[in-house]
Amino acid sequence: MIIEIAAQGGFGGIAAANLHKTIDVQDQPEQMRQDLCEAFEPDQLARLARQPCGDCADRLTYRITVTDDRRTRSFTLREAQIPPDMLDLIDQM
């Protein structure tokens, strides 16, 4: 599974400051691989995308694309919709 994450927005509104990461889950250590598979499971991402998003002043927007053997799925998530543990995982990637 390949995970691509692109962020935009934020206080600065500067594109160059935005995060852009691509990671092949199979190349990760076992624990990380397991954490990533759980957090970025497409149905889980779809559920998060349906969560209400409160005040979003200066917050980031994430475009997450997950590609596995069968297909590619993309989701747009506001930072406020993403659980803290998952944000920590993104920071570790």
Add this chain to the structure above:
Amino acid sequence: MCFSLHCSHHHPVACIVPPYMLRVMALRGDPRTAEMARALLKQTEKLRDERAELNRGGLPPAHPISGAFATAAVSPAEGLCCPDRRIHDGQHKAALPGKLIRSEGDGPTGIPDADTAYDAAGQVFSLFAKEYGRNSLDGEGMPLVATVHHRRDYNNAFWNGTQMAYGTGDGKVFRTFLELSVIGHEMAHGVIQHSGGLIYENQSGALNESIADVFGSLALQRALGQEVHQADWLVGRGILGPGINGAALRSMKAPGTAYSDDLLGQDPQPWHMDHFVATSDDNGGVHINSGIPNHAFYLFCAYLGGRAWELPGRIWYRALQTLNNPMASFSDWADQTMDAAIELAGRGSIETVMLRRAWKLVGIAI
């Protein structure tokens, strides 16, 4: 009307609350009402995709309504005294608020970011309290909760609806976010939210950003004791990384000139409506087009001279409290500032003439 929570169980077509009203309710309602409004908006968005004729739900009221925000917020708060600051260490994690490290009245922690957040929050509280009679961000003395060291190499600072959070920056594009105009900007988002709010997209979102920049800049100028012509009118001076060719993130005096760098490109802010940027990025360019009302405020202050946080700041603050239009356009806002100027300085006063001139110079006629 379809204001009850039962509405969320109805078929959306049966609900006559138009989308613009739902968005206001999502912004201003209590948690249950806001949740209901968001659920209905989701349904409306789905329908919009399916049925193009539902693209527009209607128009906002032609005339502002005298509502609770307007009447309550322009009256100076009673019992206004002291801030209640609570600074937390996020320990580079995303969970908020993190570990409490400095409460009101505590001595310095020795952690530079925490102590800057504490001191700056006091400066911003003082601006709103002493100059505009406002008791904290909500007007009712809410605690000033902030988290420093939020996430790892995080290139951002934000207001999440209840607190401020500041990253450290990655050291390359940003070196810090703990700077008074930035802290004032984030806290002003809280004031805007508790003043009826401005929907965070397109022109109303750019106004939200501009008003946050205005009060962030005023907090800094007041703290430094600077008059209009002594101030640099920069937002986020010194926060860009050491290798970046730029003085700050934004310039209210000269939008579009804050930085010019190989990595970041040119500061994209326009100063005139002729250069308004139409984009779907950044919630419709909220951090870009804010340059236009930012520059109008600067021009108005420059025409008047003196201390910008006094009459100009009071006019902008009063306009915010009486606006009562979360989808306001730049033109709506300009009109509102004129109404506030007439109330505070008098019809036909030199101040109102200068205000009209400032808006005209950025391409907005009032």
